[in-house]
């Protein structure tokens with residue numbers, strides 16, 4: 377199942393820089409692991425914002441919840457999720 381996930385990062389201004397850097401490093405490693413597994417299909421920066429738009433390819437809602445809630449930045453993000461389905465005009469065979 378495909379989901380569009382929008383994440384807006386709100387790191388508290390009083391978080392020490394080294395703590396923020398450590399969380400971001402763990403976030404990057406986790407995100408790259410999920411991309412390598414094919415579960416995090418697209419990861420795009422929203423230009424001009426500390427936010428991303430992502431496409432996840434997971435078995436079901438529960439797996440999406442498990443993956444997203446394990447993000448190191450999860451406590452510091454506003455997240456919105458929308459389920460996706462194939463567009464009838466799409467030419468991409470891996471859309472489903």
Ligand SMILES: O=C(O)CC1=CCC(=O)O1
Nearest residue numbers: 385403404407426427428
């Ligand atoms: O910087 C972001 O948009 C938050 C984030 C998600 C995956 C990652 O590596 O950073």
